[in-house]
Amino acid sequence: MNVVLVGAPALRARLRAQMNGSATIVGEFASLGSAQAAKLSVDAFVLAAEGTNGEDIVETLTPREIQVLELLTEGRSNKAIGERLGISDQTVKYHVAAIAGKLGAVNRTDAVRLAIRRGIVSV
Numbered sequence: 001m002n003v004v005l006v007g008a009p010a011l012r013a014r015l016r017a018q019m020n021g022s023a024t025i026v027g028e029f030a031s032l033g034s035a036q037a038a039k040l041s042v043d044a045f046v047l048a049a050e051g052t053n054g055e056d057i058v059e060t061l062t063p064r065e066i067q068v069l070e071l072l073t074e075g076r077s078n079k080a081i082g083e084r085l086g087i088s089d090q091t092v093k094y095h096v097a098a099i100a101g102k103l104g105a106v107n108r109t110d111a112v113r114l115a116i117r118r119g120i121v122s123v
Helices: 009-019 032-037 063-073 078-085 089-103 108-117
Strands: 002-006 024-029 044-050 056-061
Touching (some): 002 009, 002 032, 009 024, 032 044, 044 063, 056 063, 056 089, 063 089, 089 108
16 A cells, blocks of 8 residues: 655654554655645545644545545535535545544544645635
């Protein structure tokens, strides 16, 4: 699996050590925006952040989940996201549920709030 690590340098270093060769790291970036701008072909973006209690938070979002999350941030409905990405609204619903689970969010609004707070997306 080819992945890109995203986060602060210290968090990326800890994550790199924890991964212990379980994935091929094809790039490391401080922000999700810079990682996406590099247009690397990857299976996942591994986002490392520090939680409010000082614990490391690691989310592995697929490129498609990041696309869905960005459109969620714009306030789009599942149907509008599906039309934009060429997928069904049921598939969008699945991605939203996966994103919420990975971020520890209770709903789509909470997922957007957490993603903004952690610097995964910006408005």
